[in-house]
Amino acid sequence: MVRRPSNSIASKLTRMNLLVSAIALVLACSGFVAYDFVSFRLNIVRDLSMQAQLAGSNSVAALVFDDADSADRTVAAFGVSRNVLASRIYDAKGQPFATYLRDRDEKIPAMPQIAAGKDEAYRFEGGHVILAHTILFEGKRSGYILVEQDMERIVERMENYGEIAAVMLGFSLLVVVFVSRFAGRAIANPVVELADAARRVSKDKDYSVRVNSTNEEGELALLVDTFNQMLEQIQQSHQELEKRVQERTAQLVAANKELESFSYSVSHDLRAPLRSIDGFSLALEEDLGDHLTAQAKNYIQRVRAATQRMGMLIDDLLNLSRVTRAEMRKERVDLSGMAKAVASELVRADGERNVEWVIPDGMEAYGDSRLLRIVLDNLLGNAWKYTSKHDHARIEFSQERHNGGYAFYVKDDGAGFDPAYTQRLFGAFQRLHGITEFSGTGIGLATVHRIIHRHGGEVWADGAVEKGATFYFTI
């Protein structure tokens, strides 16, 4: 069974049916009542006219023989009708002749104007009808009769109508509720099933769901069929996409592995010839030291320097590929302590320099400590290296607020760089300074970049020529 919440389409349909039925019933009842009010009022007038005519013709003898007592008895007969408030007979001159009053304090109202050529007139006044009729004797006007009647009957009738209408309305609405419960299901059920299927698709990502198509034709059946077709298409393209992604991933993994093993073996295999070149160059220098000219000695030293530099390059390349391949083991890392350790190593290597270190305590990050150590080695090492031409230097490792989190930075007041080349800083083998000016392979920042990215962070730089440089990173 399908769930049926209170704001479901079925109860909405029921409510709509109720509203429409109620409006239709109320309108119809109003129409009937209005029609009946008018026609019943006319009936009352017709009825009253007949009574007036009857009383009038019964008063003819009294009028022509001037017998007011007899006329009084005639109009007193109106006492039978509880709705007649007053009646009065006038003689031909319009003088009051006989009077009936239901209550003593009743007033005789003004007589309605009888139009020329008519023998009757009436008007409605204050919920009463006042009717005047000419009394004819042998075709001659011998007097007038006036009757005033209240409209209690019409009020009663309207009240009865109201009660009947209320009962009918209640009963009809009850029937509407039952009927629309059953009739509404034909519309509501497919929609509810559709909604249910859509919810399952969006929540469970289950594209194999299908909605039972209804037997009927029309928009709902079309909707269900289209929905099923859409699901079919989504399912197909989903499967296709997945298959393609798997293929591509496999290709990528294979290519990456190939590349890594290639670069690893290249770096590794390049070392053997290098060692030979360096070793034999050293042997040459030592064995033939005295026989060599100053120029030849210089050449040999340059060969050795070049091979050593190439060795460093190969080390860095190996490092880079290791960084890419290494598995991450994340933990809390005390960056402050790590930075201080790096700084003291740098100072131990060259204690002659006058460098001011600023490293506040308490900086922490969540990451792989081995890789973060490489980051700090590179950034602090760079700062150390590019301030070496200055007599006094200041190197700061600290953090600042950045986009709701913290960004760490390494700031120096060394050689700096041209901001125009900021984009090239983090590429492998990119160097902004000549090799003779500062030593290096141009792989350090590329390694930093790769490590930070593997941690899901960002790295960027800020600087100017001879104004120092600042390297920021987030983790």
Added chain:
Amino acid sequence: MSVAVVLPLATLACCPSLLYSQQSKPSQYQIEATYLYNFSRFVAWPQQASTAKGGAFGICVLGTDPFGPSLDTILSGENVGGRMLIARRISKAQDASGCQILFVAASEETRLGDILQALDDSSVLTVSDIPEFSKHGGMIQFVMAGDKVRFEVNLKKASDAGLTLSADLLKVAVAVRRDPQPGT
């Protein structure tokens, strides 16, 4: 209680009603003359009586006429069931053969017994203001009630003569005799 009665008085003025004379205060005889005319509307005569004497409907005065011209004025131009109303003055009861209504004037009081006897077989509505007229066998007798003219009816006598008096007429009569009076 002040009642504003709105009536088409103009219509009334143009067609003078014959139910009352035109004066604001009609005299007793003017009222009686009107009543004589009115009786013609509330009484039905037997068939042979109504067809006699060339179709005219006679309202006759026996004896000294107390009405003067007012009776003629009232009757002029009027008719009953298509028969013209005419006023006639007669001196003997035997001359009443063309009369449907006979008013016996006060001058005839002494001869009343003979007059009524003479009319016994005819269908004539006898009317008079002579005291005890109805008691002595007259059909309608005018009586004064204050300043109003009222009348008594001897229904037995009228029925015997074949006349039918309408219930409305009896309703406005001050007294209706239905049985023969002792001593008549």
